[in-house]
Amino acid sequence: MDDQLQPPVRTVWWNEDPSATPSFSLGLLDQTLLPQQVVELSLTHELAVAEAITSLRVRGAPAIGVTAAFGLALALRRIVYDYEQQGHELSLALAQEQLFRTAQLLRQTRPTAVNLAWALERMLLAAQSVLVETSSVAALVERVQMEAHTIAAEDAAACLQMGRYGASLIVDGMSLLTHCNAGALATSGLGSALAPIYTAQRQGKQLHVYVDETRPVLQGARLTAWELQRSQVPCTLITDNMAGTFMRQGKIQAIFVGADRITANGDIANKIGTYSVAVLAQAHGIPLYVVAPCSTIDLALETGDGIPIEQRDPGEVSSLGGQMIAPLGVAIANPAFDVTPHHLISAIITEKGIARSPYVQTLQQMCAISNEKVSSLDE
Numbered sequence: 001m002d003d004q005l006q007p008p009v010r011t012v013w014w015n016e017d018p019s020a021t022p023s024f025s026l027g028l029l030d031q032t033l034l035p036q037q038v039v040e041l042s043l044t045h046e047l048a049v050a051e052a053i054t055s056l057r058v059r060g061a062p063a064i065g066v067t068a069a070f071g072l073a074l075a076l077r078r079i080v081y082d083y084e085q086q087g088h089e090l091s092l093a094l095a096q097e098q099l100f101r102t103a104q105l106l107r108q109t110r111p112t113a114v115n116l117a118w119a120l121e122r123m124l125l126a127a128q129s130v131l132v133e134t135s136s137v138a139a140l141v142e143r144v145q146m147e148a149h150t151i152a153a154e155d156a157a158a159c160l161q162m163g164r165y166g167a168s169l170i171v172d173g174m175s176l177l178t179h180c181n182a183g184a185l186a187t188s189g190l191g192s193a194l195a196p197i198y199t200a201q202r203q204g205k206q207l208h209v210y211v212d213e214t215r216p217v218l219q220g221a222r223l224t225a226w227e228l229q230r231s232q233v234p235c236t237l238i239t240d241n242m243a244g245t246f247m248r249q250g251k252i253q254a255i256f257v258g259a260d261r262i263t264a265n266g267d268i269a270n271k272i273g274t275y276s277v278a279v280l281a282q283a284h285g286i287p288l289y290v291v292a293p294c295s296t297i298d299l300a301l302e303t304g305d306g307i308p309i310e311q312r313d314p315g316e317v318s319s320l321g322g323q324m325i326a327p328l329g330v331a332i333a334n335p336a337f338d339v340t341p342h343h344l345i346s347a348i349i350t351e352k353g354i355a356r357s358p359y360v361q362t363l364q365q366m367c368a369i370s371n372e373k374v375s376s377l378d379e
Protein backbone atom coordinates (compact mmCIF):
# COMPACT_ATOMS: atom_id res chain seq x y z
CA MET A 1 0.00 0.00 0.00
CA ASP A 2 1.42 3.41 -0.94
CA ASP A 3 -0.08 6.11 1.20
CA GLN A 4 2.57 8.66 0.23
CA LEU A 5 1.51 11.98 -1.18
CA GLN A 6 1.96 11.90 -4.94
CA PRO A 7 3.19 14.98 -6.87
CA PRO A 8 0.37 16.70 -8.76
CA VAL A 9 2.41 16.67 -11.97
CA ARG A 10 5.52 14.99 -13.41
CA THR A 11 8.28 17.38 -14.33
CA VAL A 12 11.33 15.35 -15.37
CA TRP A 13 11.57 11.61 -16.08
CA TRP A 14 13.50 9.00 -18.05
CA ASN A 15 11.89 7.06 -20.92
CA GLU A 16 12.98 3.59 -21.96
CA ASP A 17 10.89 2.27 -24.84
CA PRO A 18 12.24 -0.60 -27.02
CA SER A 19 9.75 0.30 -29.78
CA ALA A 20 11.07 3.86 -30.08
CA THR A 21 14.13 4.97 -32.10
CA PRO A 22 16.29 5.56 -30.20
CA SER A 23 14.85 3.54 -27.31
CA PHE A 24 15.87 6.13 -24.68
CA SER A 25 14.91 9.75 -24.08
CA LEU A 26 14.59 12.33 -21.35
CA GLY A 27 11.04 13.44 -20.66
CA LEU A 28 10.29 17.02 -19.62
CA LEU A 29 7.08 18.96 -19.17
CA ASP A 30 7.57 22.15 -21.19
CA GLN A 31 6.97 24.82 -18.54
CA THR A 32 7.22 27.71 -20.99
CA LEU A 33 3.82 26.70 -22.38
CA LEU A 34 1.97 26.43 -19.08
CA PRO A 35 -0.77 27.03 -18.15
CA GLN A 36 -2.26 27.24 -21.66
CA GLN A 37 -0.75 24.02 -22.99
CA VAL A 38 0.49 20.86 -21.31
CA VAL A 39 3.18 19.56 -23.65
CA GLU A 40 5.60 16.75 -22.82
CA LEU A 41 8.98 16.76 -24.55
CA SER A 42 11.14 13.72 -25.35
CA LEU A 43 14.76 14.82 -25.66
CA THR A 44 17.38 12.60 -27.27
CA HIS A 45 20.35 14.95 -27.46
CA GLU A 46 22.31 16.75 -24.75
CA LEU A 47 22.19 20.03 -26.71
CA ALA A 48 18.40 19.94 -26.42
CA VAL A 49 18.76 19.40 -22.68
CA ALA A 50 21.03 22.45 -22.39
CA GLU A 51 18.54 24.50 -24.40
CA ALA A 52 15.64 23.31 -22.21
CA ILE A 53 17.42 24.44 -19.04
CA THR A 54 18.52 27.81 -20.48
CA SER A 55 15.09 28.66 -21.86
CA LEU A 56 13.26 27.60 -18.65
CA ARG A 57 11.38 24.66 -20.22
CA VAL A 58 12.57 23.02 -17.03
CA ARG A 59 13.42 25.27 -14.09
CA GLY A 60 13.61 25.31 -10.32
CA ALA A 61 16.85 24.39 -8.54
CA PRO A 62 16.28 20.69 -7.75
CA ALA A 63 14.60 20.01 -11.12
CA ILE A 64 17.51 21.43 -13.08
CA GLY A 65 19.91 19.34 -10.98
CA VAL A 66 17.97 16.18 -11.79
CA THR A 67 17.69 17.20 -15.46
CA ALA A 68 21.43 17.79 -15.68
CA ALA A 69 22.10 14.36 -14.16
CA PHE A 70 19.80 12.68 -16.70
CA GLY A 71 21.34 14.91 -19.39
CA LEU A 72 24.75 13.34 -18.73
CA ALA A 73 23.26 9.84 -18.87
CA LEU A 74 21.52 10.81 -22.11
CA ALA A 75 24.71 12.15 -23.67
CA LEU A 76 26.50 8.89 -22.98
CA ARG A 77 23.67 6.72 -24.28
CA ARG A 78 23.38 8.96 -27.36
CA ILE A 79 27.04 8.72 -28.34
CA VAL A 80 27.12 4.94 -27.79
CA TYR A 81 24.02 4.68 -29.99
CA ASP A 82 25.51 6.90 -32.74
CA TYR A 83 28.67 4.80 -32.82
CA GLU A 84 26.63 1.59 -33.00
CA GLN A 85 24.61 2.99 -35.90
CA GLN A 86 27.86 3.56 -37.77
CA GLY A 87 29.07 0.04 -36.93
CA HIS A 88 31.76 1.26 -34.54
CA GLU A 89 32.41 0.67 -30.88
CA LEU A 90 32.90 3.63 -28.57
CA SER A 91 36.21 3.63 -26.66
CA LEU A 92 36.29 4.26 -22.94
CA ALA A 93 38.46 7.35 -23.48
CA LEU A 94 35.86 8.89 -25.79
CA ALA A 95 33.05 7.97 -23.40
CA GLN A 96 34.86 9.77 -20.58
CA GLU A 97 35.51 12.78 -22.77
CA GLN A 98 31.84 12.90 -23.73
CA LEU A 99 30.84 12.90 -20.07
CA PHE A 100 33.21 15.69 -19.14
CA ARG A 101 32.34 17.87 -22.13
CA THR A 102 28.61 17.47 -21.52
CA ALA A 103 29.09 18.31 -17.85
CA GLN A 104 30.81 21.55 -18.87
CA LEU A 105 28.06 22.33 -21.39
CA LEU A 106 25.30 21.81 -18.85
CA ARG A 107 27.19 23.55 -16.05
CA GLN A 108 27.16 26.77 -18.07
CA THR A 109 23.41 26.84 -18.65
CA ARG A 110 22.41 28.53 -15.39
CA PRO A 111 24.80 29.85 -12.72
CA THR A 112 22.77 30.49 -9.56
CA ALA A 113 21.18 27.20 -8.50
CA VAL A 114 23.98 25.14 -6.99
CA ASN A 115 21.98 21.92 -7.46
CA LEU A 116 23.03 21.89 -11.10
CA ALA A 117 26.79 21.82 -10.41
CA TRP A 118 26.23 19.55 -7.41
CA ALA A 119 24.40 16.94 -9.51
CA LEU A 120 26.97 17.07 -12.32
CA GLU A 121 29.85 16.65 -9.90
CA ARG A 122 28.13 13.72 -8.24
CA MET A 123 27.60 12.10 -11.64
CA LEU A 124 31.27 12.54 -12.58
CA LEU A 125 32.36 11.06 -9.27
CA ALA A 126 30.10 8.05 -9.86
CA ALA A 127 31.61 7.64 -13.34
CA GLN A 128 35.12 7.85 -11.91
CA SER A 129 34.38 5.23 -9.28
CA VAL A 130 33.27 2.68 -11.88
CA LEU A 131 36.29 3.39 -14.07
CA VAL A 132 38.59 2.34 -11.24
CA GLU A 133 36.98 -1.11 -11.27
CA THR A 134 36.29 -1.77 -14.95
CA SER A 135 37.16 -0.66 -18.44
CA SER A 136 33.77 -1.48 -19.95
CA VAL A 137 31.71 1.26 -21.60
CA ALA A 138 28.55 -0.75 -20.84
CA ALA A 139 29.36 -0.72 -17.12
CA LEU A 140 29.96 3.03 -17.28
CA VAL A 141 26.62 3.63 -19.02
CA GLU A 142 24.82 1.54 -16.43
CA ARG A 143 26.50 3.25 -13.48
CA VAL A 144 25.85 6.76 -14.81
CA GLN A 145 22.20 5.99 -15.48
CA MET A 146 21.78 4.46 -12.06
CA GLU A 147 23.26 7.55 -10.41
CA ALA A 148 20.87 9.86 -12.26
CA HIS A 149 17.90 7.75 -11.15
CA THR A 150 19.22 7.78 -7.58
CA ILE A 151 19.55 11.58 -7.60
CA ALA A 152 15.94 11.87 -8.84
CA ALA A 153 14.64 9.39 -6.25
CA GLU A 154 16.52 11.08 -3.43
CA ASP A 155 15.11 14.44 -4.49
CA ALA A 156 11.56 13.05 -4.40
CA ALA A 157 12.19 11.54 -0.95
CA ALA A 158 13.66 14.84 0.29
CA CYS A 159 10.49 16.64 -0.80
CA LEU A 160 8.35 14.30 1.30
CA GLN A 161 10.55 14.90 4.34
CA MET A 162 10.60 18.69 3.85
CA GLY A 163 6.83 18.47 3.59
CA ARG A 164 6.59 16.71 6.95
CA TYR A 165 8.91 19.12 8.75
CA GLY A 166 7.42 22.20 7.11
CA ALA A 167 3.82 21.16 7.80
CA SER A 168 4.59 21.19 11.53
CA LEU A 169 4.87 24.99 11.20
CA ILE A 170 1.45 25.35 9.58
CA VAL A 171 -1.50 25.80 11.89
CA ASP A 172 -5.06 24.97 10.87
CA GLY A 173 -6.72 28.04 9.35
CA MET A 174 -3.49 29.76 8.32
CA SER A 175 -3.17 31.94 5.28
CA LEU A 176 0.24 31.75 3.57
CA LEU A 177 2.22 33.56 0.90
CA THR A 178 4.62 32.03 -1.61
CA HIS A 179 6.84 33.57 -4.27
CA CYS A 180 7.90 32.05 -7.61
CA ASN A 181 7.34 28.30 -8.01
CA ALA A 182 8.97 25.92 -5.58
CA GLY A 183 6.49 23.13 -6.13
CA ALA A 184 6.35 19.84 -7.99
CA LEU A 185 7.26 21.74 -11.15
CA ALA A 186 10.57 22.70 -9.56
CA THR A 187 11.61 19.25 -8.31
CA SER A 188 11.18 15.59 -9.13
CA GLY A 189 8.76 15.21 -6.24
CA LEU A 190 6.21 17.28 -4.32
CA GLY A 191 8.29 20.45 -4.31
CA SER A 192 10.18 22.29 -1.60
CA ALA A 193 8.19 25.32 -0.41
CA LEU A 194 4.88 23.81 -1.60
CA ALA A 195 5.55 20.38 -0.02
CA PRO A 196 4.58 21.58 3.51
CA ILE A 197 1.41 23.04 2.01
CA TYR A 198 0.44 19.77 0.30
CA THR A 199 1.31 17.86 3.46
CA ALA A 200 -0.69 20.18 5.72
CA GLN A 201 -3.66 19.87 3.35
CA ARG A 202 -3.38 16.06 3.51
CA GLN A 203 -3.33 16.35 7.32
CA GLY A 204 -6.74 18.02 7.11
CA LYS A 205 -5.59 21.55 7.91
CA GLN A 206 -7.58 24.33 6.29
CA LEU A 207 -5.29 26.78 4.55
CA HIS A 208 -5.20 29.41 1.91
CA VAL A 209 -2.24 30.47 -0.23
CA TYR A 210 -1.56 33.88 -1.71
CA VAL A 211 0.56 33.46 -4.83
CA ASP A 212 2.85 36.31 -5.96
CA GLU A 213 2.71 36.48 -9.76
CA THR A 214 6.55 36.79 -9.80
CA ARG A 215 7.53 39.20 -12.53
CA PRO A 216 9.14 39.09 -15.01
CA VAL A 217 8.70 35.42 -16.01
CA LEU A 218 5.54 34.87 -13.95
CA GLN A 219 6.41 31.55 -12.34
CA GLY A 220 3.79 32.33 -9.68
CA ALA A 221 0.94 33.16 -12.03
CA ARG A 222 1.71 30.58 -14.70
CA LEU A 223 3.06 27.69 -12.61
CA THR A 224 2.25 27.91 -8.89
CA ALA A 225 -1.36 28.98 -9.43
CA TRP A 226 -1.76 26.14 -11.97
CA GLU A 227 -0.15 23.57 -9.67
CA LEU A 228 -2.15 24.58 -6.59
CA GLN A 229 -5.38 24.70 -8.55
CA ARG A 230 -4.72 21.16 -9.87
CA SER A 231 -4.21 20.05 -6.27
CA GLN A 232 -7.33 21.81 -5.04
CA VAL A 233 -5.36 24.00 -2.63
CA PRO A 234 -7.37 27.23 -2.15
CA CYS A 235 -5.27 30.05 -3.55
CA THR A 236 -5.44 33.66 -4.66
CA LEU A 237 -3.13 35.11 -7.28
CA ILE A 238 -1.82 38.61 -6.53
CA THR A 239 0.65 40.90 -8.26
CA ASP A 240 4.02 41.23 -6.54
CA ASN A 241 3.30 44.75 -5.34
CA MET A 242 0.15 43.65 -3.49
CA ALA A 243 1.99 41.45 -0.97
CA GLY A 244 2.68 44.32 1.47
CA THR A 245 -0.94 45.37 1.60
CA PHE A 246 -2.14 41.83 2.36
CA MET A 247 0.47 41.56 5.11
CA ARG A 248 -0.64 44.89 6.62
CA GLN A 249 -4.25 43.73 6.55
CA GLY A 250 -3.27 40.68 8.63
CA LYS A 251 -4.16 38.28 5.83
CA ILE A 252 -0.82 36.44 5.77
CA GLN A 253 0.47 34.46 8.75
CA ALA A 254 3.54 32.80 7.26
CA ILE A 255 5.62 32.84 4.09
CA PHE A 256 7.12 29.77 2.42
CA VAL A 257 9.73 30.13 -0.31
CA GLY A 258 12.35 27.90 -1.91
CA ALA A 259 16.02 28.64 -2.58
CA ASP A 260 18.54 28.28 -5.36
CA ARG A 261 21.57 28.41 -3.12
CA ILE A 262 22.06 28.62 0.64
CA THR A 263 25.45 29.69 1.94
CA ALA A 264 27.13 28.53 5.14
CA ASN A 265 25.83 31.51 7.17
CA GLY A 266 22.20 30.92 6.09
CA ASP A 267 21.95 33.63 3.42
CA ILE A 268 19.85 32.46 0.50
CA ALA A 269 19.49 33.26 -3.19
CA ASN A 270 16.01 32.81 -4.58
CA LYS A 271 13.83 34.27 -7.32
CA ILE A 272 14.08 38.04 -7.69
CA GLY A 273 11.58 39.67 -5.32
CA THR A 274 12.17 37.25 -2.44
CA TYR A 275 14.29 39.87 -0.66
CA SER A 276 11.49 42.45 -0.88
CA VAL A 277 9.03 39.90 0.52
CA ALA A 278 11.47 39.14 3.36
CA VAL A 279 11.84 42.82 4.31
CA LEU A 280 8.07 43.25 4.27
CA ALA A 281 7.67 40.10 6.36
CA GLN A 282 10.04 41.42 9.00
CA ALA A 283 8.26 44.80 9.07
CA HIS A 284 4.99 42.98 9.77
CA GLY A 285 6.36 40.33 12.16
CA ILE A 286 5.49 37.48 9.82
CA PRO A 287 7.79 34.41 9.76
CA LEU A 288 9.62 33.67 6.51
CA TYR A 289 10.45 30.00 6.03
CA VAL A 290 12.93 28.83 3.41
CA VAL A 291 12.43 25.23 2.28
CA ALA A 292 15.20 23.54 0.29
CA PRO A 293 16.98 20.19 0.12
CA CYS A 294 20.59 19.79 1.26
CA SER A 295 21.62 19.73 -2.41
CA THR A 296 20.87 23.49 -2.40
CA ILE A 297 23.34 24.18 0.42
CA ASP A 298 26.73 25.47 -0.66
CA LEU A 299 28.99 25.28 2.37
CA ALA A 300 31.93 26.40 0.24
CA LEU A 301 30.49 29.93 0.21
CA GLU A 302 30.51 31.74 3.51
CA THR A 303 27.94 34.43 2.68
CA GLY A 304 25.40 35.30 0.03
CA ASP A 305 27.72 37.98 -1.38
CA GLY A 306 29.59 35.25 -3.25
CA ILE A 307 26.55 33.80 -5.03
CA PRO A 308 26.65 34.30 -8.81
CA ILE A 309 23.42 35.99 -9.88
CA GLU A 310 22.10 35.12 -13.32
CA GLN A 311 21.37 38.14 -15.53
CA ARG A 312 18.70 37.24 -18.06
CA ASP A 313 17.52 38.64 -21.37
CA PRO A 314 16.11 42.21 -21.07
CA GLY A 315 13.28 41.06 -23.34
CA GLU A 316 11.76 39.24 -20.34
CA VAL A 317 11.20 42.65 -18.72
CA SER A 318 10.31 44.74 -21.77
CA SER A 319 7.54 42.45 -22.94
CA LEU A 320 4.56 40.74 -21.37
CA GLY A 321 2.61 37.96 -23.06
CA GLY A 322 4.50 38.60 -26.30
CA GLN A 323 3.62 42.33 -26.27
CA MET A 324 6.17 45.13 -25.87
CA ILE A 325 5.37 47.15 -22.73
CA ALA A 326 8.43 49.45 -22.70
CA PRO A 327 9.75 52.08 -25.07
CA LEU A 328 12.36 50.83 -27.53
CA GLY A 329 15.91 51.48 -26.37
CA VAL A 330 15.17 52.02 -22.68
CA ALA A 331 17.86 50.64 -20.34
CA ILE A 332 16.73 47.43 -18.65
CA ALA A 333 18.11 45.35 -15.78
CA ASN A 334 17.04 41.74 -15.31
CA PRO A 335 18.73 39.94 -12.41
CA ALA A 336 16.87 36.63 -12.10
CA PHE A 337 17.62 36.15 -8.39
CA ASP A 338 18.29 38.16 -5.26
CA VAL A 339 19.95 37.40 -1.95
CA THR A 340 18.03 37.42 1.31
CA PRO A 341 20.31 37.75 4.35
CA HIS A 342 19.95 35.15 7.08
CA HIS A 343 18.70 37.63 9.70
CA LEU A 344 15.44 37.95 7.75
CA ILE A 345 14.87 34.17 7.72
CA SER A 346 12.93 32.54 10.57
CA ALA A 347 13.96 28.97 9.73
CA ILE A 348 15.49 26.87 6.97
CA ILE A 349 13.71 23.58 6.44
CA THR A 350 15.61 20.74 4.77
CA GLU A 351 14.92 17.00 4.53
CA LYS A 352 17.01 16.62 7.71
CA GLY A 353 15.00 18.97 9.89
CA ILE A 354 14.35 22.59 10.80
CA ALA A 355 17.41 24.82 11.17
CA ARG A 356 17.25 28.08 13.06
CA SER A 357 19.78 30.83 13.63
CA PRO A 358 22.74 30.63 14.11
CA TYR A 359 22.74 28.76 10.82
CA VAL A 360 26.50 28.37 10.60
CA GLN A 361 26.44 25.41 12.98
CA THR A 362 23.05 23.95 12.27
CA LEU A 363 23.37 23.78 8.49
CA GLN A 364 26.77 22.13 8.74
CA GLN A 365 25.51 19.52 11.17
CA MET A 366 22.34 18.94 9.19
CA CYS A 367 23.81 18.50 5.76
CA ALA A 368 27.19 16.88 5.98
CA ILE A 369 27.70 17.41 2.29
CA SER A 370 30.44 19.35 0.62
CA ASN A 371 30.30 21.21 -2.63
CA GLU A 372 34.01 21.92 -2.64
CA LYS A 373 34.48 20.01 -5.87
CA VAL A 374 31.76 21.88 -7.71
CA SER A 375 34.28 24.48 -8.84
CA SER A 376 36.36 21.90 -10.72
CA LEU A 377 33.94 22.18 -13.66
CA ASP A 378 34.53 25.91 -13.92
CA GLU A 379 38.19 25.46 -14.80
Ligand SMILES: CSC[C@@H](O)[C@@H](O)C(=O)COP(=O)(O)O
Pocket residue numbers: 059060061062113179180181182183186187191192193219257258259260270271272336
Ligand atom coordinates in the same frame (compact mmCIF):
# COMPACT_ATOMS: atom_id res chain seq x y z
C1 LIG B 1 12.33 24.28 -5.34
S1 LIG B 1 12.65 25.55 -6.39
C2 LIG B 1 13.52 26.82 -5.57
C3 LIG B 1 13.94 27.88 -6.50
O1 LIG B 1 14.65 27.30 -7.57
C4 LIG B 1 12.76 28.71 -7.02
O2 LIG B 1 12.17 29.37 -5.95
C5 LIG B 1 13.26 29.67 -8.06
O3 LIG B 1 13.74 30.73 -7.75
C6 LIG B 1 13.20 29.19 -9.46
O4 LIG B 1 13.70 30.13 -10.38
P1 LIG B 1 13.64 29.76 -11.93
O5 LIG B 1 14.26 30.93 -12.61
O6 LIG B 1 12.20 29.56 -12.29
O7 LIG B 1 14.46 28.50 -12.12
